[in-house]
Amino acid sequence: MGYEFYYIEAHLACFFLLGIILFKIIKGVNKDxxxxxxxxxxFVTMxxxxxxxxxxxxxxxxxxxxKPLLYLSNIFTYLLISVDAYLWFILSETLQKGKLVENDIARLLxxxxxxxxxxxxxxxxxxGLVFYVDENNVLVGGNLYLILIVVPFGYLFAASxxxxxxxxxxDRYAERGMYFMIGVFPFMPVILGVMQAMYWRIPFLCYGIVAAVFYAYITQTENLISLDPLTQLNNRKQMFRYLAKKMREExxxxxxxxLLIDIDHFRTVNEAYGHLEGDNALIRVSDAIKDACQGPRSRFFVSRYGGDEFVVVAEMSYxxxxxxxADQIRNNVKRITENFGTNYDLSISVGIAQYDYETPISLQAFIARADSDLYKQKKIN
Incomplete structure (x- = not known):
């Protein structure tokens, strides 16, 4: 029994493993x-x-x-691995909210x-520039063969x-796990790919690719679990985790x-216009909060606390x-009616609490302080 049995067996096993992931993605409700x-x-990896x-x-x-089949078999493998690496770069840019992939022309370039x-x-x-078949029917690398290696590795290393x-x-604590996954992703394919280049009839690379894809899939799934499905903000659990860390590290x-943010009279929007419009209002308010929190230092962690309440954890000097x-967020929310032509006005109340590292308190007590200030603001309004 030759090497081909084990080589084909390994790739079939990896094919079916990735088939499970593809099935889960296709059947999943998340289509972002x-x-x-x-x-x-x-799909391309399969x-x-x-x-x-x-x-x-x-x-x-x-x-x-x-000779034609030898050429054809190698064309497919080199071409598909380059397309795979390109798609990974596009995915990594999407996950990192990069500007490079926002339009068709940029992706084409x-x-x-x-x-x-x-x-x-x-x-x-x-x-025969990248490879050719010699008189013994053996594939040999051409003068430009290195391009076939540099292209996929270039995409992987650029993203990493x-x-x-x-x-x-x-300042990017919330996304750190996702960034780390993108950075680590190329390691297994590259290391095992080098090993396969040395022992080219042993199927190292397919295992490295499957391990990397499984890691990416699990990390992305965990990331989705940490997000509020409606507003795509960090959820309450992630906010608690982030805030607890910041309270330990001055x-x-x-x-x-x-900043504890509550939408004023939100129940009337649901009652008068229905829950679908209420959801639209929540999305618009969340976008208004995110827009106000954009800045070069990015020291803001925006999350949905629950219902019509949001929390911004902020590190500031004063x-x-x-x-x-808080005023910027209020102004952004007030402009929603004008921007979207809604039949109702939206406004918010904001409670602010400052943490004192010299007299530590519990996380719940810290939030309670912001809630108390929010209550005072509502009474004023």
Whole structure:
């Protein structure tokens, strides 16, 4: 029994494992852009495994290893692995809310290395620039073979470098797990890919790819669990986790604040216009809060606390900054009626509490202080 049996067996096993993930993605209720991209990656990877099986059948002689078939089997594998890496870069940019992939032209420009790689592969039969079959019917790398390696690795390392840079940023605590996943993703495929390059008839790479995809799928699923499904803000559980960490670690020169935000008379919106319009109002208010919290320092953690309440955890130098932020949020919410032409006015009340590291209190007591201030603001209004 030759190597081809074990090679094909490994790729079939990996194919069916990824098939399970693809089935879960297709059947899942979440259809956001990042999930769609991940599904595309899984699908292309499964095609890549089929191409590897085809290559093994040709290389081993089970299928007559004619010169055209040798070319064809290698074209599929190199082309699909480049497309896979490109899709991963697009997914990583989407998860990191990058501006590079927001329009079709930008995505087309980013895909140029894939098109170059594809043209070189398809034309190899005539040019032999990236690979050719010698007189002994053996595939040999051409003068430009390195391009076929640099293209997929380039996409992977570019995504990884950007993600690690962001993961090290203290102000991006909430997304750190996602950034770390993007950064680590290439390690297994690259390490096992190098091993397969050394022992090219041992199927190391397929296991590395499957491990990386499973890691990405699990991390993305966990990330979805940490988000409020309606507003896509961090949920209450994530807010508690983040706030507890900040209460333990004082940032020099900064003070820790909570802004507890409540929509005034929200029940009347639900009663008068229905729960669907109530949901739209919650989404618009959450967007207004996020817009107010945009800034170069990004020291704001925005979350939905429950119902019509939101929480912003903010690190600022002075209480006046927290008051200013509350005013910005109020103004953004007031503009909702004008911007969306709603038949009702929206307003909010904001309670502010500042944490004193010299006299620590519990997380619940800290939130209660903000709630007490919120109650006072409502009475004033």
């Amino acid at each position: 852009l990042s999930t769609v991209y991940l599904g595309n990656i899984v 095609l890549y495994f089929i191409a590897e099986i085809f290559w093994a059948l040709v290389d081993s002689g089970i299928i007559n290893n004619t 980013i895909s140029i290395p894939v098109w170059i790689s594809a043209i070189l592969c398809i034309s190899a039969y005539r040019t 470098a950007k993600a690690f840079y962001r993961a090290l940023d203290k 940032e020099p020169g900064m003070s820790l604040f909570i 209480r006046a900054e927290a008051t200013w932020l």
